[in-house]
Amino acid sequence: MYSILLVEDDEFVCKAIEIILRKQDYIISIAKNGQDAMQYLQKSKFDLVITDLMLPYANGMELVSKMRNELHLDVPILVLSAVTHEKTITEGFDIGVDDYLKKPFNPSELASRVKRLIQQKEKNTI
Amino acid sequence: MTSFRQWLEDLIYYFAYFPLVIQIAIIVSVLAVAGTALAYIYMIFFRWQKERRAKKEIPLREKGNELLLEHIIYKSVGDPDTPVALPLEAFKSLPLDQKWAADVFKSQLLEYRQNFTGDIPLLLRQLYLDLGLHREAAAALKSGRRKKVISALVELSGMGVLLETAHVLSLTQSRDQYIREMARCYWVQCSPDAPFEFFSHVKEPLLAWEQFELFRIISLRKDIPxxxxxxxxxxxxxxxxxxxxxxxxxxxxxxxxxxxxxxxxxxxxxxxxxxxxxxxxxxxxxxxxxxxxxxxxxxxxxxxxxxxxxxxxxGSGDFISFLQQELEHTEDFLLMKHAAHSIVAHKALASNLVARLQHSLTGTRQQVLQHSLNPLIKY
Amino acid sequence: MYSAILKHVTDFYESAIFVYCAGLFLFYILLAVLSLIAIRRSLWKNKIRGQQMLVASPLTPGISVIAPAYNEGVTIIANVRSLLALNYPRFEVVIVNDGSKDDTLQKLIDEFELTEVNFAYRQQIPCQEVKRFFKSSNPAYSKLLVLDKVNGKSKADAVNAGINASSFDYFLNTDVDCILASDTLLKLIKPFMDDSERVIATGAPLRAANSCDVEAGVITRVRVPRALLPRFQEMEYIRSYLLGKMGWTFINAVPNVSGGLGLFDKDIVIKSGGYDPASFGEDMDMVVRMCRYMCEQDLPYRIHYIPETLCWTEVPATYKVFFRQRVRWARGLAQIFSKHRKVLFNPKYKKLGLIIFPYNFFFELLAPLIEFAGIIYYIYIIVNHLINWDYAIILLVFIYTFSILITSLSMLWDQLIFRYYKSWKEVWQLCILSLAEPFVYHPIVLFSAIRGYFNQLTGRKHTWGNMQRQGFNQSSNIQKTI
Incomplete structure (x- = not known):
């Protein structure tokens, strides 16, 4: 069983993703903002982090940068956001985002990307 | 207290003999007190009504969410080749024959359609049609009442259901700005064969908002070339x-x-x-x-x-010397800045030039170049 | 003979006062009706036009959020974080450190990993020298730009510097201690996209943050201020925005976009010369000059207010600070009328000259003077036993009941539409307060206005010093009453 941290402030999206990923037998934890997410990350280990970019208080970019530079985590990060500005997306990849999925999204695609990211990480660690 | 009553009685008794100004003042005061009382009563009534409605709607919303998540979202993940069967019976357990309930459920369908791509929007559309939820909007389209027509257009376009083709096409030429705009967006969203035809006939300006909306709809339409x-x-x-x-x-x-x-x-x-x-x-x-x-x-x-x-x-590099000349000679700050930006955008092609300019430029021009070269500054 | 003349004078005065009040009340009723229509229209538009589309569109215009900071060390980090977390796809945050004497700048540098950059800066509108520019070396904060400038003794000067350094065509003028709703930029840019005429500014209501629950720079629960003075101000704000500004929006005659929150077309602001550091009401002065510019160029324009509250600000909680703030506002208003004398009744300035200025002249600028004269007059006739007590009481009741009606209507509009307050109790607390307003709150407002005019006439120097911080906190010039 793999565990996933979902960072998202929209309740509706949270619920939907939870349902989608539960079906694939993942364990989901939900954080409503970047700060909560940091607390989760300090306490427990995750196999994947899915985050929105626009979050209250500490935004997604900040979270990613803190994960990589302060906590030195190599957990794969999937950004799920409505923002489509190219600059923002490339910036995300620069600071350590592994994959980017646009909102609105296709649940099957989300599931397959999650699977791929986790498999890739498995491969790298072996 | 009795003296106040006495005073009031006198006031009523002598009312006719007061100067006009005082008479008006008295009348307005009475109206104002009545108005204030009415305002408060209405406030209480309104808050109560809204609370009651919210109480009614919450369980329905939860049930709707449950059904949609279970039957549509949950089932759509996984094997893409097995078609999802719509369990209409389950959805019919909702009290959709009541208008308020139907409205709540429709808003949920719209929300789901907006949040997902892939098969889900199509499934939701099918559900909307199978449950007969489109009938009210279809009737509203022809009602001729402005607000009704507009909200019908918004709903149908959100659900991706094209009805009354000829009538909608005529609405794209409506004199009412909002009807026209919504009808156009609806048309571009749903028309299977000629969604862009009306471009050729536009006489009134497309507002920035409409351009945004059309741009979004067009960029999301994957079903037509x-x-x-x-x-x-x-x-x-x-x-x-x-x-x-x-x-x-x-x-x-x-x-x-x-x-x-x-x-x-x-x-x-x-x-x-x-x-x-x-x-x-x-x-x-x-x-x-x-x-x-x-x-x-x-x-x-x-x-x-x-x-x-x-x-x-x-960035072909053919006109880099032109940019250099602008950077070196223009007096306009913005032109200077963009000339520098564009030189830097040439990347490897401009590396020699940039090195030379870093030595030769002075003052503002030098600063503008440094500004453009700094990766921390985006604009 | 003497008493006959006196009687004429008193009669004239009484009927003049009556006509004035009747005129003012007519305006208020008209505004109440217009604002209801405008609010309903705006809500209807929200229903048919989702703003989510703006988040995803590559066409959405960029916005520079400009917030000056002076000695804000205690709260600066939380406030900047909440600005950086605004829900908008393309924006920058420009913090102007206006020569703070505390650790504001150092805190920013430490928290956001700032490094000094060589920034190409052009002074398009006048302001004090900007000494240094900072950008973050952490890409997560790439939206942030910090300016360190020489103190200019006014918010206007700091905002001008921010405008000079900003990159986008639109800028949001706010204060660093304002708490903004996360959708602020989306909601304020909408009117710019949705009008066939050029929109030059938009604004939205402010309310008191004093007793609200705030968590990590986000309002989690709106509450009516517990203390009396802020609660009076909350009531006044609701009335001023929902009944005043929305009504003026309907006829495109908005007199002012308050300094706490406003989105502006940068091009027009620059062409009108930027904010005036010498002004005591720099926000209204700016809007007046923008309107003047548009009229002089013969360009059609619009200024919009939207009804949703997007900004919560700490309002003065002590009488001393409150009094100073209102003295400053009153002085600002008087200053605007002396500075823009030519506009009053000038048909060249269209609605500005024929509606906004006359209304504000008679019912905002002159109101405190007329009221003050009225009180003196009443004292005089009481002392000389000339008073007809019945009539006097009837006239007082007339004014009192009407002012309560107006406040109640604005509360009703607020309730009909938004229901920011969760409990009944809070709504009642505000409603009950309207009964006390004319006796408790209004006299302070009146007296501070008189004092402000007096200071303006005598050219008394405004005491800066520790007032400076207040200047930032409360410079949001909400027009008095309506």
């Missing part, structure tokens, strides 16, 4: 249509639009010209570079600015 938007980049069409098509041609990277765009450079409309130049840059139109450089001296500042930006985007 995109037409060549160059066909509307012609002076005879409405400037706002041209402007939308310029952006669309660049967004869909249609290089075949470049010749039409180059022709548009002669337009007397400065803003449109600037936008054309901008989108030539986004299309990386190599063939436009010499033309842009040639026309540069006669242009107003906003077009000059766009030319400099475009040269940076196209």
């Amino acid at each position: 995109m037409p060549s938007f160059a066909q509307w980049i012609e002076p005879q069409y409405h400037p706002t249509v041209i402007s939308l098509c310029l952006k669309l041609a660049a967004y869909f990277q249609q290089p075949e639009a470049i010749p039409a765009m180059i022709k548009m450079l002669d337009t007397p409309d400065e803003q449109l010209r600037a936008l054309t130049i901008n989108n030539l840059g986004k299309l990386m139109a190599l063939e436009a570079e010499p033309i842009l450089v040639k026309m540069y001296p006669q242009q107003p500042d906003n077009c000059k600015l766009e030319i400099l930006k475009a040269l940076g985007r196209i």
Whole structure:
């Protein structure tokens, strides 16, 4: 069983993703903002982090940068956001985002990307 | 207390003998007190009503969410080849025959459609039709009542259901700005064969908002091949249509639009010209570079600015000395800044030049170059 | 003979006062009706036009959020974080450190990993020298730009510097201690996209943050201020925005976009010369000059207010600070009328000259003077036993009941539409307060206005010093009453 941290402030999206990923037998934890997410990350280990970019208080970019530079985590990060500005997306990849999925999204695609990211990480660690 | 009552009675008794001013003052005071009381009563009533409605709606929403998540979202993940059967019976357990309940459920369907792509929007659309939820909107379309027509258009377009084709097409020419706009968006969203036809007939400007909306709808439509938007980049069409098509041609990277765009450079409309130049840059139109450089001296500042930006985007390197000359000689700060930006955008092609300029430039020009070279500064 | 003349004078005065009040009340009723229509229209538009589309569109215009900071060390980090977390796809945050004497700048540098950059800066509108520019070396904060400038003794000067350094065509003028709703930029940019005429500014209501629950720079629960003075101000704000500004929006005659929150077309602001550091009401002065510029160029324009509250600000909680703030506002208003004398009744300035200025002249600028004269007059006739007590009481009741009606209507509009307050109790607390307003709150407002005019006439120097901080906190010039 793999565990996933979902960072998202929209309740509706949270619920939907939870349902989608539960079906694939993942364990989901939900954080409503970047700060909560940091607390989760300090306490427990995750196999994947899915985050929105626009979050209250500490935004997604900040979270990613803190994960990589302060906590030195190599957990794969999937950004799920409505923002489509190219600059923002490339910036995300620069600071350590592994994959980017646009909102609105296709649940099957989300599931397959999650699977791929986790498999890739498995491969790298072996 | 009795003296106050006495006073009031006197007031009523002598009312007719008071000066006009006092009479009016008394009447207005009474009205104001009555108005205040009414305002408070209405406030109480309204809050109560809203609370009651919320209490009624919450369980329904939860049930709707449960059903949608379980039957649509949950089942759509996994094997894409097995079609999802719509369990209509389950959804019929909702009290959809009541208008308020139907409205709540429709808003949920719309929300779900907006949040997901792939098969889900189609499934939701099917569910909407199978449950007969479209009937009310269909009737509203023809009701002739402005607000009803508009909200019907919004609902149907959100659900992706095209009804009353001929009538909707006539609404795209409506005199009412909102009906016209919503009907156009609806048409572009749902028409299976000729969604863009009306571009040729637009007489009134498309507001910025409508352009945004159309742009979004068009960029999300994956079921039809995109037409060549160059066909509307012609002076005879409405400037706002041209402007939308310029952006669309660049967004869909249609290089075949470049010749039409180059022709548009002669337009007397400065803003449109600037936008054309901008989108030539986004299309990386190599063939436009010499033309842009040639026309540069006669242009107003906003077009000059766009030319400099475009040269940076196209970045062939052929006109880097032109950019250098602008950076070294223009007195206009913004032109200077964009000349520098565009030189830096040439990356490897400009590395020698940048090194030289770093030595030769002084003052503001030097600062502008440093500004553009700094990766921390985006704009 | 003497008493006959006196009687004429008193009669004239009484009927003049009556006509004035009747005129003012007519205006208020008209505004109440217009604002209801405008609010409903705006809500209807929200229903048919989702703003989510703006988040995803590559066409959405960029916005520079400009917030000056002076000695804000205690709260600066939380506030900047909440600005950086605004829900908008393309924006920058420009913090102007206006020569703070505390650790504001150092805190920013430490928290956001700032490094000094060589920034190409052009002074398009006048302001004090900007000494240094900072950008973050952490890409997560790439939206942030910090300016360190020489103190200019006014918010206007700091905002001008921010405008000079900003990159986008639109800018949001706010204060660093304002708490903004996360959708602020989306909601304020909408009117710019949705009008066939050029929109030059938009604004939205402010309310008191004093007793609200705030968590990590986000309002989690809106509450009516517990203390009396802020609660009075909350009531006044609701009335001023929902009944005043929305009504003026309907006829495109908005007199002012308050300094706490406003989105502006940068081009027009620059062409009108930027904010005036010498002004005591720099926000209204700016809007007046923008309107003047548009009229002089013969360009059609619009200024919009939207009804949703997007900004919560700490309002003065002590009488001393409150009094100073209102003295300053009153002085600002007087200053605007002396500075823009030519506009009053000038048909060249269209609605500005024929509606906004006359209304504000008679019912905002002159109101405190007329009221003050009225009180003196009443004292005089009481002392000389000339008073007809019945009539006097009737006239007082007339004014009192009407002012309560107006406040109640604004509360009703607020309730009909938004229901920011969760409990009944809070609504009642505000409603009950309207009964006390004319006796408790209004006299302070009146007296501070008189004092402000007096200071303006005598050219008394405004005491800066520790007032400076207040200047930032409360410079949001909400027009008095309506």
